[in-house]
Amino acid sequence: MKVRLFKPSLGNEELENIRDSFEKSWIGLGPKVGEFESKWSSFIGCAASLAVNSATAALHLSLTAFGFEPGKKVLVPNMTFASTAFAPLYNGLRPVLVDVDPESVSISMEDLEKKYTPDCVAVMPVHFGGHPAPMEEIVDFSASRKMKVIEDCAHVAGADYRGKRLGTWGDIGCFSFEEKKAMTTGDGGMMCSDDIDLVDRMRPCRWVGIDKDTWKRNAAYTDAAQLDIRHWYYEISALGYKYNMNDLCAAIGLAQLKKLERMNRRRSVIVARYMAGIRDLECMSPMMPYDPQSNFYWIFGVRCPKRDSLIRFLKVREIATGVHYMPLDLHPFFKEFGGDCPNSHDIWQSFVTLPLHADLTDEEVDYVIEALRDYERNG
Ligand SMILES: Cc1ncc(COP(=O)(O)O)c(C=O)c1O
Numbered sequence: 314m315k316v317r318l319f320k321p322s323l324g325n326e327e328l329e330n331i332r333d334s335f336e337k338s339w340i341g342l343g344p345k346v347g348e349f350e351s352k353w354s355s356f357i358g359c360a361a362s363l364a365v366n367s368a369t370a371a372l373h374l375s376l377t378a379f380g381f382e383p384g385k386k387v388l389v390p391n392m393t394f395a396s397t398a399f400a401p402l403y404n405g406l407r408p409v410l411v412d413v414d415p416e417s418v419s420i421s422m423e424d425l426e427k428k429y430t431p432d433c434v435a436v437m438p439v440h441f442g443g444h445p446a447p448m449e450e451i452v453d454f455s456a457s458r459k460m461k462v463i464e465d466c467a468h469v470a471g472a473d474y475r476g477k478r479l480g481t482w483g484d485i486g487c488f489s490f491e492e493k494k495a496m497t498t499g500d501g502g503m504m505c506s507d508d509i510d511l512v513d514r515m516r517p518c519r520w521v522g523i524d525k526d527t528w529k530r531n532a533a534y535t536d537a538a539q540l541d542i543r544h545w546y547y548e549i550s551a552l553g554y555k556y557n558m559n560d561l562c563a564a565i566g567l568a569q570l571k572k573l574e575r576m577n578r579r580r581s582v583i584v585a586r587y588m589a590g591i592r593d594l595e596c597m598s599p600m601m602p603y604d605p606q607s608n609f610y611w612i613f614g615v616r617c618p619k620r621d622s623l624i625r626f627l628k629v630r631e632i633a634t635g636v637h638y639m640p641l642d643l644h645p646f647f648k649e650f651g652g653d654c655p656n657s658h659d660i661w662q663s664f665v666t667l668p669l670h671a672d673l674t675d676e677e678v679d680y681v682i683e684a685l686r687d688y689e690r691n692g
Pocket residue numbers: 366367368369370393394396397439465467468488489490491501502
């Protein structure tokens with residue numbers, strides 16, 4: 314039995330929505346993107362959303378929105394994907410890599426205080442694997458230092474933390490719809506905020522600086538009743554990027570959004586099954602303090618001191634594994650932004666990510682659990 318690590322959960326609903334875009338012959342930035350944005354805002358409970366082609370783009374534009382003076386610093390956890398730390402660099406800012414809590418793998422409040430200097434302008438907490446970062450503390454800490462908070466929600470969509478949706482705690486929340494994530498559009502992302510002006514300011518930046526949506530202007534091109542011959546006119550008033558989501562992706566996203574709660578709940582059931590299945594094992598422990606009753610997880614992993622032998626043992630049984638993540642400051646590019654992150658350097662070496670996706674069957678989960686138990690006996 315080959316068991317995949319991640320897998321998008323796709324079906325006829327997505328195909329039907331794509332068919333509709335085909336029939337309308339509009340597959341670029343169009344009405345479905347607008348519909349997805351407004352449905353996403355209602356779902357997350359924010360005032361405005363901007364659909365882009367990745368969370369990487371959303372994170373980039375989020376920092377651009379505040380117009381920080383180049384050279385200022387942004388606090389970023391050391392255990393994350395490169396995109397979180399690239400966002401400050403795209404904006405001429407400097408990432409400061411902050412250590413993580415050794416248990417939760419969330420940004421460490423202790424190290425945040427240590428690494429903070431008055432030239433820090435923002436902090437970018439990551440809800441690692443779906444586990445919520447301590448948002449109350451982060452928001453308080455940042456407010457008292459006049460720092461903005463940009464939540465990197467690439468690993469979570471639709472979860473609440475202390476009664477408030479993740480992605481609405483900070484000034485901006487950024488989501489990923491890359492193919493492996495909690496829900497997908499193939500590739501895609503969303504930037505959300507309660508500040509409508511801020512989101513509107515960034516709208517041209519995702520569309521090469523153009524201040525009007527082409528699909529809205531398009532109707533006027535052939536409208537004989539409109540005598541405005543300047544229907545073609547637009548202005549560029551901002552540095553723009555080709556970051557827009559397109560209608561094909563939004564068509565998939567609209568179908569996925571309807572299924573998200575079910576997919577999230579299915580992943581919680583799987584996490585609970587894994588937890589029960591490995592509870593008594595001595596050679597490994599859960600990667601973080603999983604609480605599948607309260608949180609929705611994107612990563613289920615274990616800590617196993619003999620990581621390589623476990624990965625090999627599972628590979629022979631055709632069970633896919635991964636490692637999330639090697640700390641950023643161990644990558645050559647990020648070395649200069651790190652330093653003094655002993656927890657992340659220590660814990661990541663035992664991390665093994667196990668298969669988790671909404672289509673994983675109980676039979677597959679039990680097959681993985683049996684392999685883990687077999688490893689304890691014979692590995
Ligand atoms: C924590 C984190 N932030 C940002 C991203 C970037 O997401 P995207 O692929 O949508 O750009 C990822 C991707 O895996 C991620 O894990």
